Amino acid sequence: MEILPIISDSTNELETIFEDLHAHPEIGFTETRTAQIVAEKLRAFGVDEVHTGIAKTGVVGLIRGKGGGNRRIGLRADMDALPIDETTGLAYASTTPGAMHACGHDGHTTMLLGAAKHLAETRDFDGTVVLIFQPAEEGLGGARGMLAEGLFEQFPCDEIYGMHNRPSGEPGQVAICKGPAMAGSSFFDIHIQGKGSHAARPQESRDPLVVASALVGQIQTILSRNVSPEDTCVVSITQIHSGSAYNVVPDTATLCGTIRYFDDAVCKLAETRMKELCDGLALAYGVEIRLDLRNVFDVLVNDAELSDAYLEAAADVVGAANVRDDLPPVTGSEDFADMLKIVPGAYCVVGHAGTMPLHNPGFVLDKGILPVGASIMARMAERRLPLAGQ
Template structure:
């Protein structure tokens, strides 16, 4: 693997940074301590500009190259997840009920590694904008940063991001042009009946039976309303109701997620959910309200920028370790908002066998941090060569 020698030299430092960040996970937009650590390191590296407080705790840093040229954006997410850690690592989370279960500590570290190298060498034209983003997991921090004007403010022309990939071989990059990750919508259904004694159901209006009927009917959206060859997921993930075996409750709560690539599919699912909820409410004699929320859009890679990014990845890990023809997946990613604003590409970097992201035993593989940092650095040097 052609990891940049200078980055390989400070790989032990990167491990220290990453494990420090792992101990101090922060959620959502409240990544203030993480941002402070990032700013401290960026100041040590001697970057030219640091802009704080974007999307509450986001940071954008500018490094100027040699000579005039465009601005390329590199993004890393900083937030963690509300999960109790089960890694047993000596650097495990010190924050109860929160952990870096998706590797954002590693993503931040990789971008810091690239920042240190680029600030030292400046072997590129134009500028690089280093985007450290909060609230990827919940809140759409990328979209907030875009709404707050980072693309225009810093004159970013194209933008790139990287995510670790468990159970993909160490150092293997995978991506695809066009849609790579799905849009994510959420729905909640509140069912209101009339509670009472379980021995006297005739005196009640049972929301439990109604909720079961609604969930069963929802399963027909995929099986009977959607073309079988198109990608679409509708999953009910929560049903909450009741408190005891001898009480029919007053209400029930249903929650779920929709993953899609086509706005027409989103429209169809929302329409059918409304029809099902209304119809089942009438059938069971309850009241039922649906709230349908369209969240992150599909993550769509620009074809030309994906070809460029895959070519850069090949410089770092070799032809055999880059696959730019993978199938799209039904997960979601708020980097989609940045790709709506500017052309760019999203790649995955394999970190080997182990627990998947969002698992309490997940841990970022420090071995891949110099690879990711080298990739980020080569994007800049290759895409904006000195004249």
């Protein structure tokens, strides 16, 4: 393992930052404390410009290299936590009820800060590194918020790179899936307006629970009877809400869930069939059904050439034997995809010793990943912005 010297010497500092962020998680668009710490650290590290308040809590820093060139490389990390109560029992566990860094964004933020420290001290590159600390990745539209406020108009990038921890039990293993790598996603809410009654006289009702139950079954036929088995698509009902008493047939019911896809046409097909099923069951049962569908994530597509470049930079740190470009696509989603739709780049995963899955209340990020991820990001910037003669 070839951790960059400045980052290696800063390991204790990075772990302290990480533990502090972990103990004080903040949900998307409320990362006020996190953003303040990020901005303070960037200024202390000598970053040339620090801009705050982008999409409420986003932070952008600029570091100019020795060469003074015009090319610009973006490095991005997410900052938000999840609405989960932590059960790890760590000494630095969350002190905020109902919030936890169960996806490791505290680690991502720390790694980019470590890269920033190295790059600001050495400046062994020709051009500008754009450090992007993004809020609200967890389905709340943080990337789209930053883009809507002119992220790349204010801070243009020629290429951009992101990173995620992978609790694989394989520390130092870096992998990329070239091309479509992570699924796009739409979220949906189905609101059923029926007619309530006394539970002893259900014939006087138009029972929304019966309709909801029918919809759960019918929606599963979208994949089995409409989508080709050669296409990847997932439709999941994840919430059912209705009723408040044992002896009342309720007026309303709500279903919520998600569609995951790799092809826009497949997503459109699933959405169309869902609307047709809602309209048909509304007519059949004599109720009103309103479908609220909204796209939340685009398909994340890694540029093949830049993926190779990313792995070459990673190999400088973890060794060529520990990088791979054959990671299969995953049906999870990541809003870095929105940035990659505008600026070419790549997104890698870095393995660590932890094995508890992401988004689990017992998830623990192995702190050993911090200098590894920081070094890979820093090397990526240096490789893509080489000084003359290097």
